[in-house]
Amino acid sequence: MKILALVVTGSMEAASIAHGAAGFIDGNELLSRCKSESRDQQHFCAGYINGILDLRQAQRWVNGEKAIDVVTRYLDDNPGERQIPAAISVDTAIENAWCPNSRGSLGLVK
Secondary structure: OHHHHHHHHHHHHHHHHHOOOOOOOEHHHHHHHHHOOOHHHHHHHHHHHHHHHHHOOOOOOOOHHHHHHHHHHHHHHOHHHOOOEHHHHHHHHHHHHHOOOOOOOOOOOO
16 A cells, blocks of 8 residues: 555656646645646646546546546535645545545555
8 A cells, every 4th residue: 555655646746747846736736727728737637637546446437527527526615625635635536426435545645
């Protein structure tokens, strides 16, 4: 689990740096990108969320578009969660929607 958490950490940081941000993005930034009128920002949002679905090996049972809706709604409904790394919020939203009895497939600290 710790190794997987490190892989997620490295992947998310690489994605952030590749898009010009230093370090992790938080829920505020992800929500802003998901709701943006810019197709580039929307694609970032979709790629970020689908990347986490892929890490969870959830692509076979979770629709990517539905996951974006679930994550966006979760961030809208939980403003206190927006200051933490977006990867944790995405994981929590997916877990709450599709596997409410699990203990966190990514092993991320909540």
